[in-house]
Amino acid sequence: MRNILTLSEKELRSYFASPMAYIVTAAFLVVAGWIFAFVLINSRQATMQDSFQGMAIIMLLVSPVLAMRLLAEEQRTGTIELLLTSPVRDFEVVLGKFLASLALFIVMLGFTLYYVFLLTRLGNPDAGPILAGYLGMVLAGAAFLAIGLLYSSLTSNQVIAAFLTIVTLLVLLWFDALSSSFSPSISAVTGYLSLTRHLSDLPRGIIDTKDIVYFLSLIVACLFMTVRSLETRRWR
Amino acid sequence: MINVQKLTKYYGERAAISDISFDVHTGEILGFLGPNGAGKTTTMRILAGFMPADKGTAKVAGFDVMTQSLEARRNVGYLPEMVPLYPDITVADYLDFMARLRGVSGKRKAARTAEVMEVCHIRDVADKHIGKLSKGYKQRVGLAQALIHDPKVLILDEPTTGLDPKQINETRQTIKRLGGDHTVILSTHILPEVSMTCNRVVIISEGKVAAVDTPENLTRRLTGSERIEMEIRGQKGSVTNCLRAVDGVVGVEINEQNGRQRYLVECKSGVDIRAQLAAAVVRGNFELLQLNTVGMSLEEIFLKLTTKEDVAA
Numbered sequence: 001m002r003n004i005l006t007l008s009e010k011e012l013r014s015y016f017a018s019p020m021a022y023i024v025t026a027a028f029l030v031v032a033g034w035i036f037a038f039v040l041i042n043s044r045q046a047t048m049q050d051s052f053q054g055m056a057i058i059m060l061l062v063s064p065v066l067a068m069r070l071l072a073e074e075q076r077t078g079t080i081e082l083l084l085t086s087p088v089r090d091f092e093v094v095l096g097k098f099l100a101s102l103a104l105f106i107v108m109l110g111f112t113l114y115y116v117f118l119l120t121r122l123g124n125p126d127a128g129p130i131l132a133g134y135l136g137m138v139l140a141g142a143a144f145l146a147i148g149l150l151y152s153s154l155t156s157n158q159v160i161a162a163f164l165t166i167v168t169l170l171v172l173l174w175f176d177a178l179s180s181s182f183s184p185s186i187s188a189v190t191g192y193l194s195l196t197r198h199l200s201d202l203p204r205g206i207i208d209t210k211d212i213v214y215f216l217s218l219i220v221a222c223l224f225m226t227v228r229s230l231e232t233r234r235w236r
Numbered sequence: 237m238i239n240v241q242k243l244t245k246y247y248g249e250r251a252a253i254s255d256i257s258f259d260v261h262t263g264e265i266l267g268f269l270g271p272n273g274a275g276k277t278t279t280m281r282i283l284a285g286f287m288p289a290d291k292g293t294a295k296v297a298g299f300d301v302m303t304q305s306l307e308a309r310r311n312v313g314y315l316p317e318m319v320p321l322y323p324d325i326t327v328a329d330y331l332d333f334m335a336r337l338r339g340v341s342g343k344r345k346a347a348r349t350a351e352v353m354e355v356c357h358i359r360d361v362a363d364k365h366i367g368k369l370s371k372g373y374k375q376r377v378g379l380a381q382a383l384i385h386d387p388k389v390l391i392l393d394e395p396t397t398g399l400d401p402k403q404i405n406e407t408r409q410t411i412k413r414l415g416g417d418h419t420v421i422l423s424t425h426i427l428p429e430v431s432m433t434c435n436r437v438v439i440i441s442e443g444k445v446a447a448v449d450t451p452e453n454l455t456r457r458l459t460g461s462e463r464i465e466m467e468i469r470g471q472k473g474s475v476t477n478c479l480r481a482v483d484g485v486v487g488v489e490i491n492e493q494n495g496r497q498r499y500l501v502e503c504k505s506g507v508d509i510r511a512q513l514a515a516a517v518v519r520g521n522f523e524l525l526q527l528n529t530v531g532m533s534l535e536e537i538f539l540k541l542t543t544k545e546d547v548a549a
Contacts, residue, residue, distance in 0.1 A: 006336040010325070017324035078320035082381070085284040086337045087310040 003088045007096025008103065011070070015104055024065055025108050031058050036115045046123030051115065052133040052203035056195075059105075059141050060173065064165035066104060067148025068158040070097040071226070075156035080233070090230045094223055098149055105141045109134070129205030136202030139215035140195070144169060146222035153229040169195070237262045237389060237419040238283065242292035245278050252278040253443040255292070260436075265415040267434035267451070268423035275443040276423040277317055280393045283421070284314040297388045310339065313382035313418075317393040319374055323367025327358060327377055330366055331384055338385035352380040355410060372403040379410065390414060392422040396429060408433050430454075464501045464510060464529050470522030472497065478520040484509045496525075 015021040035054035043050065074080040083093060119125040147168055151161040176194035179187035191197060198211040238260035245252045253275035260266045268276050282289045283296060285305050294301045299308035322330060331352065335345045353359045356376040361369060366377060375395070382390055395411065396404045412433050414420055424430060430437050431451040439447040439454070447454065468475050472490060479488050479499060484507050489500040503509055510527060517524045 003337065006333065010322075010329075010333045013329065014322065014324055077322075078316065078318050079322060081281075081286055081316045081320055082314065082334070083337075085286050085309055085312070085314045086334070087306050087339065088337055089306070 003092040004096045004099065007088070007093060008100040011097055011100030012103060014069075015066075015100070020065070020069075021104060024062055025104075025111070028058055028062050028108055029111055032112055033115075036112075040119075040122075046119045046125040048116065048119070048125070048130050048133050049203045051112075052137060053199070055109075055112065055137060056140055056199050059137070059144055060169045061166065062108075063101075063105065063141060063144035064148045064151075064162040064169070066101045067145045067165065068152055068162035070101060070149055071152040071230075072156050072158045072161045075233075076158075084230070084233075091223075091227045093230065094149070094153075094226045098146060098223060098226075101145045101149070102142050105145060106138060109137055109141065126205070129203060132205045132207050133203035135207070136199060136211070139202075139212065139219075140199055143215045143218040143222070146219045146226075150222045150226045150229065153226045153233075237264075237297060238266075238421060239295040240279075240283070240292070241294070243279065243282060243289045243294055244291035245275075245282065245287075245289050251443055253440075256440070256443070256445055257292075258438045258445060258448055260419055260421055262419055263416045264436060265411065265420040265422065265434045267430035267437040268421060268440060269425070269427070269430050269437050270423075270440035270446075271425055274440045276425075276440060277393055279440070280314075280391050280421070280423055281316075284312055284316075284391050285309045286314075310385075311388045313385065313387035313390045315378045315382045315390075315392045315395055317397070319378035321366045321374060321377060321381075324365065326363050326365055327369070328362045330377065331380060334381040335384045340385050348384055348386060352383045355383065355413075356380040357406070371398050372400065375399060375403070375407065379407070383414075388419060390418050390420045390422075392420065394423055394425070396424070396426070464503060464513065464527065466499045466501060466513065466517070466524065467496055467526035468499060468517055468522050468524055469497070470520070474520065475499065475517075475522055478516055478522070479513065482509060482512050482516050484512070 032051070032055050035058075036048075036051045039050040039054070071080070074083060084090070116125070116130055144165075148161065148165040151164045151168075152158075155161050155164075172193060172195040175190040176196040179190040179194065182190060192214070198214045201208050201211055240256060240258050243256040244254045256275070256279060258266075268279065270276050281287050283294055283301060285301050285308055288302050296308045297311035299311065301308045325333070328349070331349050332345070335341070335348060340348055353362060356379050358373060358376050358380055361373055361377075366374065369377065375398070379392070379395065382392070392411065396407050399407060408429065411420060411422065415435070422433070434451055437447075437449060437451055437454055438445055439449075466479075475497070476488050476490065476499070479485060479501055484503045485501055486504060487502040489502070491498040491500060501513065510529070514524055514527060
């Protein structure tokens with residue numbers, strides 16, 4: 001556990017050592033704020049439901065950028081050699097990196113609580129859907145980052161890692177739209193895999209175990225494969 | 237302290253190293269000498285626990301690097317060839333990170349950090365970002381991280397490459413001082429480096445161990461004389477006398493194995509006296525069973541090594 005925290009701390013330090021963390025956070029907040037304002041002005045309703053949908057789309061672009069460096073850079077510069085020859089287990093390396101990116105993401109998301117504050121001043125929003133919505137955002141963000149981390153472990157090129165992550169996320173997003181063109185048995189599978197479906201209920205305040213399990217299993221599966229990918233690096 | 241047995245590693249079809257065996261005793265500085273591409277880095281990476289071998293075993297401080305990897309890694313300080321460092325953090329932060337990763341914490345961490353900064357002469361750059369350091373300083377930071385947890389074993393892969401002569405000298409002095417308290421294995425392709433720093437040398441060529449000896453003996457074998465190995469049947473004393481009588485012979489050693497007598501004849505370098513030796517044996521009425529030169533292959537390896545250092549201004 002101590003190793004994981006050590007690794008996370010170092011990773012967060014690296015995030016803020018370069019302008020990237022600031023730029024990504026700023027970009028996220030600018031677009032999220034614009035969407036929030038746009039939705040609010042048009043709907044004149046004290047709800048975050050549509051804003052959450054918009055945020056999820058921005059996260060689709062932001063999380064690959066946050067995750068791309070994590071392992072790819074270590075492989076490019078060779079620092080992975082010192083990391084893997086330190087008395088640290090592979091899963092500790094993976095969890096340390098993952099938690100660092102998740103922490104940064106949650107801080108980023110935390111800034112949007114200001115929108116909620118605005119809503120309480122302007123109207124009387126229902127707390128339930130907002131809390132559930134944030135739960136959905138954190139789960140989805142964590143899943144996106146886990147996918148990004150997996151690709152980051154597979155290549156030493158950050159751009160390739162980010163690109164493949166975005167493509168994967170888009171495919172998951174479009175599975176819903178695509179499923180109508182498949183045969184029923186396949187569309188059942190693609191429908192289950194679809195991000196859109198699992199992201200629609202939580203912002204409405206419906207906490208469905210199916211959605212939670214979907215995101216958690218996505219996170220666990222990706223982290224597990226990342227550990228495996230690190231292990232096979234040793235064998236190559 | 238380090239025990240390597242029949243280590244073999246394939247990259248695809250090609251064996252990077254095959255059947256490498258050697259020991260390093262506690263407190264010893266062992267040089268790992270060989271031309272580029274001989275398998276030095278591969279061997280060191282296996283010892284450091286970065287990758288596993290395909291065959292054979294390696295033990296560091298009594299722990300098998302494959303089955304007891306974590307324990308073995310705790311006892312190893314490793315400096316890879318390219319000195320991988322994080323450019324975006326300061327030297328102090330980096331050493332702090334590496335110390336904690338290796339389980340050094342609290343008061344001991346502060347003491348160790350101060351000590352390695354002293355030993356490696358990097359105190360004056362403690363608050364600089366690593367990316368802004370010169371090559372020489374980076375190398376020293378690399379050595380500092382290898383020492384931070386006071387490991388029993390130090391594995392240094394080409395620790396002096398890319399340094400200027402003054403820095404090379406400093407680094408060698410530092411490494412020399414580390415011997416005794418630490419068991420050091422260092423790889424190099426520079427012959428004088430070995431004679432200056434190491435107690436013993438393993439010469440490796442094309443993935444195989446070519447010789448294990450002290451630097452003095454190796455230098456003698458290289459420059460002073462050549463050796464010829466002969467298997468002769470006959471009374472030991474008179475065979476030895478007969479061989480000694482041949483012009484150009486410096487010394488004769490007898491090596492008995494399974495009842496077969498092998499004579500190692502050391503002779504002046506530059507003169508080929510194989511024919512004279514054979515004639516002498518026949519004249520003395522002994523039976524000559526085998527005659528071949530040893531050390532020739534060693535010499536070929538030496539030819540590929542860097543035997544001179546560029547003395548830059």
